[in-house]
Amino acid sequence: MPSLVSVHGQLESHDLSAICQTAVETGRNNAFNLWVMGAPLEKVLNALVSAIETASEDLRCSIMLMNPDGKTMSSLVGPSMPKDYMQAVDGIEIGPTVGSCGASAYLRQAVVVSDIQTHPNWAPYKAICQKAGLRACWSSPIFATDGRVLGAFGMYYSAVREPTNQDLELIRIEASIASLIIEKMQASEQLSQAKRDLEQQVQKRTRELTQTNKKLREALAQRSEVQQHLLEIENLASLGSMMSSLTHEVNTPIGVAVTAASHLRGQLHKTNRLFEQNKLTRSALRAFYEESAEAMQIIERNLQRSAELVSTFKQLSLDQHNQEIRTFNLSSYVCEILLSLKPKLKYHKLQFCLDINPDLEIDSYPGAISQILVNLIMNSVQHAFEKGQPGQVHLNVTLLNGQLELKYQDNGKGMSRETLCHIFEPFFTSARQTGGSGLGLHICKDLVEKVLKGKIACQSSPGQGSQFHINFPV
Numbered sequence: 001m002p003s004l005v006s007v008h009g010q011l012e013s014h015d016l017s018a019i020c021q022t023a024v025e026t027g028r029n030n031a032f033n034l035w036v037m038g039a040p041l042e043k044v045l046n047a048l049v050s051a052i053e054t055a056s057e058d059l060r061c062s063i064m065l066m067n068p069d070g071k072t073m074s075s076l077v078g079p080s081m082p083k084d085y086m087q088a089v090d091g092i093e094i095g096p097t098v099g100s101c102g103a104s105a106y107l108r109q110a111v112v113v114s115d116i117q118t119h120p121n122w123a124p125y126k127a128i129c130q131k132a133g134l135r136a137c138w139s140s141p142i143f144a145t146d147g148r149v150l151g152a153f154g155m156y157y158s159a160v161r162e163p164t165n166q167d168l169e170l171i172r173i174e175a176s177i178a179s180l181i182i183e184k185m186q187a188s189e190q191l192s193q194a195k196r197d198l199e200q201q202v203q204k205r206t207r208e209l210t211q212t213n214k215k216l217r218e219a220l221a222q223r224s225e226v227q228q229h230l231l232e233i234e235n236l237a238s239l240g241s242m243m244s245s246l247t248h249e250v251n252t253p254i255g256v257a258v259t260a261a262s263h264l265r266g267q268l269h270k271t272n273r274l275f276e277q278n279k280l281t282r283s284a285l286r287a288f289y290e291e292s293a294e295a296m297q298i299i300e301r302n303l304q305r306s307a308e309l310v311s312t313f314k315q316l317s318l319d320q321h322n323q324e325i326r327t328f329n330l331s332s333y334v335c336e337i338l339l340s341l342k343p344k345l346k347y348h349k350l351q352f353c354l355d356i357n358p359d360l361e362i363d364s365y366p367g368a369i370s371q372i373l374v375n376l377i378m379n380s381v382q383h384a385f386e387k388g389q390p391g392q393v394h395l396n397v398t399l400l401n402g403q404l405e406l407k408y409q410d411n412g413k414g415m416s417r418e419t420l421c422h423i424f425e426p427f428f429t430s431a432r433q434t435g436g437s438g439l440g441l442h443i444c445k446d447l448v449e450k451v452l453k454g455k456i457a458c459q460s461s462p463g464q465g466s467q468f469h470i471n472f473p474v
């Protein structure tokens with residue numbers, strides 16, 4: 001609600017006639033009512049001007065508003081002014097000799113022109129004023145509280161005329177009411193505009209944020225898809241390498257069994273021929289029995305070994321894909337893992353020192369343990385030592401109060417501080433060119449924390465090898 005009190009003092013004037021007082025008050029009240037109702041500035045000032053025009057039959061008023069450039073003014077209201085005239089002065093540049101309104105806004109004081117037709121200020125507008133029936137005009141600048149000029153209030157008459165004190169008082173009062181209205185309404189418009197701008201900004205930012213969030217979600221989904229895919233590839237690759245290990249390992253016992261079987265067939269053939277020729281002696285038959293028993297033993301033992309190997313590899317490959325808990329002997333299990341890695345290790349002079357109690361049976365997740373160890377060993381092979389460089393890997397396992405502590409250590413080239421900070425992050429690798437995906441240690445950490453419910457940490461420095469500590473309950 002606008003405050004009227006501040007202008008009240010200025011409104012009360014003993015110089016004004018009763019009719020003027022009434023016109024001023026009506027105009028002021030109408031304008032304030034419209035303002036309160038939310039009418040636009042033009043309508044509010046129109047009400048003010050229309051009311052004051054009733055004070056005198058010959059009086060016509062206009063208000064020009066200063067443009068943001070501070071140099072030109074626009075025709076804002078002039079309910080009884082001819083349209084042609086209002087258009088002609090719309091946008092005029094203020095100056096010391098520009099009509100009455102342009103000059104008063106520029107000079108910051110009231111400018112009185114008693115005869116438009118003879119006054120130099122009006123020379124360019126003489127014709128249009130004559131046509132519009134405008135002959136005298138005085139104008140007062142409209143000031144803001146901080147002293148800026150907001151516009152000019154003009155009063156026009158159709159005859160040559162000098163203003164009375166009452167006329168000058170009237171224009172002063174009208175200009176100050178207009179000033180209050182313009183200043184307050186412009187401020188509240190600026191505030192609403194700022195609010196609208198802010199809302200638009202917030203909406204724009206929210207839209208951008210939603211878009212970014214969507215993209216992020218998509219990128220994350222894509223990343224976990226890639227991760228899943230890589231995991232599958234890794235599993236398939238380890239299965240493939242296990243198959244070649246199996247073939248290699250099983251080849252020897254089966255080869256031995258085949259040789260023993262064919263030797264046995266040769267002996268059987270030879271003994272049979274002696275028998276057919278009635279030349280089979282007792283001692284030859286005994287020798288045949290003894291050799292057969294030995295060959296059978298060799299065949300049996302080697303086929304047994306092959307069967308064991310097949311079942312070991314079957315278990316290992318099952319473990320790689322299943323994260324199921326079972327009871328197993330850790331020392332033998334680690335040996336099986338090393339066996340399965342034999343083809344991959346054959347070009348590297350790595351020596352493994354296992355310090356694991358051979359009787360240690362644990363209830364745990366062999367699949368997870370195998371994946372972790374394979375990753376650690378392959379990392380030592382790929383990152384810690386140059387090809388063919390001799391190196392040592394120590395694996396030490398202790399069990400204390402239901403906590404298994406697995407210490408894995410290589411004496412390779414170690415890592416810089418910078419590398420060490422990132423090794424567990426997915427896709428961090430120093431070996432991108434040679435096919436590293438940077439998932440190995442991330443998977444290890446995931447398995448230790450999510451499957452084994454434990455913790456993994458690494459200590460390493462350049463030239464000092466790398467040490468991984470893994471703890472988990474069993």
Ligand SMILES: Nc1ncnc2c1ncn2[C@@H]1O[C@H](COP(=O)(O)OP(=O)(O)OP(=O)(O)O)[C@@H](O)[C@H]1O
Nearest residue numbers: 379380383384429430431436437438439440441466
């Ligand atoms: N024993 C180690 N010695 C030296 N650096 C290592 C060792 N283990 C890991 N690193 C460093 O940590 C990085 C991350 O290892 P991680 O196993 O996560 O990925 P990667 O081996 O590079 O790729 P991926 O395992 O997916 O084939 C390696 O690139 C290497 O720089």
Ligand SMILES: [Mg+2]
Nearest residue numbers: 375379440441
């Ligand atoms: Mg790796």
